[in-house]
Amino acid sequence: MSNRDIEAARFFHEATKHSYTSVRSSPHMLDWDNRPIPYKIYPDAPPVMLPRDLNLASIPALEAMASGIAASAGEKLDLEALTRILFCADGLTRRRQVGDEEYHFRAAASAGALYPIEIYVAASAVEGLAPGLYHFSPADLKLRALRPGNFRNHIANAAAGRASLVEARAILILSSIFWRSAWKYRARSYRYCFWDAGTVLANLLAAATGDRLSADLVTAFVDAEIEALLGVDAIHEGIAALVAIGSTAPAGLSADAADARQPIDYEAMPLSAEEVIYPDLVQIQQESRLLSLAEVNAISAAGELRGNTGAGAGGATPGRGLGDTILRRGATREFSHNAIPGADLCAILAASSNHPQCDFPPLCDIYLIANAVEGIEAGAYFYDRTSKRLELLKAGDFRGNAGYLCLEQPLGTDCSALICYMARLDRVLERLGNRGYRDVHLEAGILGGRAWLASFALGHGATGSTFYDDDAAKFFSSHADGKSPILMVALGDRARND
Ligand SMILES: Cc1cc2nc3c(=O)[nH]c(=O)nc-3n(C[C@H](O)[C@H](O)[C@H](O)COP(=O)(O)O)c2cc1C
Known part of the structure; x- marks a missing residue:
């Protein structure tokens, strides 16, 4: 099993293609009684109230997407700005009653409205929030405290010391709960989980810019280290991405005082009565995990080729905020x-x-x-x-x-x-x-x-x-x-x- 055995991705892609014939020859009945809940709920983890009167960014959306903010030691991140970013990324924005059931819609689009993405916050220098690992709960707009302590060194170490993580005021960790999407889309849902992480990130990155905060998206890290921190197993829930938000003064890489590998004290509620495991999905998730810093470094080096940034609306009206x-x-x-x-x-x-x-x-x-x-x-x-x-x-x-x-x-x-x-x-x-x-x-x-x-x-x-x-x-x-x-x-x- 290795990231370099690329036959795994080739096989998965071929096996999960849609065609005129495949959608007719392999129909899928949805089991509504076993539908997973769209929220991860930690009933016993201590809640942290988040501010409700959010002054959402009024800068034109097109401008917020045109370029990011360069990291600088003077950046400020307080609980209100953090809440704005979390709300814009994954907040509960609309409710719709259908029969007896209330459906919740979120800030970012999600295929099938299944919302497989969770967001965790590793806070290290956020005004108004003690350093610690938290889970974002969009349904009641709260954080749930999972572990006290500063974990940015642990996370940065797992990503081969990437500077933005070493200095981050907060690191947002996006994970995918595969079953939520697999309930409808079966093995192909692995693709959908990353699309959905992408729509969340589109909102999240724009919201950071709207708050004049730097944001650096990181996808090369030793998975097991981040999984241990979150207490997830990579079969049911896997890590999708890290985002370093804001920056403190340049900091050196060291060890954190708190132990990120200790089990978390709190358990989440089950999503549904049963969970169906799709072996092809498990396989591609396992084969795309990075197992060592050598694998992280090999990939990060490939990422040096920078993309094009900074082009704006090109003369169109600025549009809505x-x-x-x-x-x-x-x-x-x-x-x-x-x-x-x-x-x-x-x-x-x-x-x-x-x-x-x-x-x-x-x-x-x-x-x-x-x-x-x-x-x-x-x-x-x-x-x-x-x-x-x-x-x-x-x-x-x-x-x-x-x-x-x-x-x-x-x-x-x-x-x-x-x-x-x-x-x-x-x-x-x-x-x-x-x-x-x-x-x-x-x-x-x-x-x-x-x-x-x-x-x-x-x-x-x-x-x-x-x-x-x-x-x-x-x-x-x-x-x-x-x-x-x-x-x-x-x-x-x-x-x-x-
Ligand atoms: C990656 C992705 C793929 C989607 N594919 C379809 C699709 O094939 N057909 C469709 O009608 N809607 C599609 N949608 C729209 C979702 O059904 C919609 O985002 C979801 O119901 C949530 O509703 P909202 O976007 O109004 O908040 C897709 C959305 C995403 C993010």
Whole structure:
């Protein structure tokens, strides 16, 4: 078992492809009585009340996504700013009553509204919060204290001493509870967990910028060290990403006083009566764990190639503020056939394509089907993330194709534009090992989450979409030869009755 045995990721990807035949030959009945709860609940862990009167960031969402804040020792992080970031990333924003059941919707989109992502906070220098490890509970907007003490050295050591972690005021740890998503999507849900971590990160990183705080996303770390800290087993819950928030004065790497490997005193409630384990999912999770600092260093070195950052809205209107955008965001269930302005599409693509401050290089390319965009001929396009230019691949009305590729969902037919994030999986895996399989889905989730926010910031709608893998690759050939579709996001205006 090793990150370098990239046959594991290749096998998993092939085994979890959707095709016209596969969705018909392998139907899945949802077991509603065994539906997992969308929250991790620690009934006995001491609660920490979080401030409720949150003054969410008013800077334009497009600006918050354009570039990050450089780390500096003067950054301040207090409990209110931390709460704003947590709320914008994963807060409970809407409730809907359906029959006897109340459904909760969260700040970031999640495939199937299953919310597999949890956030933990390792606080080391947060005004108003004692150093310790906490779990964020979105349902009642509280933290639950899991362990006292400072753990940033333990975490930084697990990530080969990455400077942002050594100096972080707080480290947010995102994990995936696989069963929540696997309940509906079975083994393929491994991909969805990283998409969902990506949409959470799109919000989280923008919220940090909105609070003038630096944020560094880290995906190369020795998994077992972070799992031990959180008390999770990598089978049911695995670590998705670390984010260093803010910075103290330059600090040296040392040992923490508290022992991060001691068991946690508190138990979480079961998610449902039973849990189904999908062996292919367990296997790819295990094969993409990094087991040593040598493996972490090999990957971090590959990440030196920095991405493009800093391109803004490109002359479009500044659009809504970030807080307002996050509160209004939702999945557009039915699109009108309206054309959106070409300048808005360009601003959305520019916001989406910025590479975040992180430890892996840009992995995804951006393709597009334009159904109805003012000033842009209907057709299939490649969008160059560096030059921010669209290149026409073939002109024509591809509404029917777009609908088909989105698993025959009308959203593809009806939207104004369908973005398809694609990647050269072979190259990604050769460079980053199986860990690259996680990174590529995480990156697509971030880029897709940003496109979604940008579209709402400009007064339009958006939704994510799954797809027929090989048919989507074929549609964008020959330009996309050798690339695999990773995620789709549809953009457009809501239909009147949506
Ligand atoms: C990665 C991803 C994939 C999604 N795929 C689909 C899809 O194929 N079809 C669809 O109708 N909605 C899709 N959605 C939208 C979710 O169903 C929606 O985000 C969820 O129900 C939560 O609702 P909200 O976004 O309005 O808060 C997707 C969302 C995400 C994040």
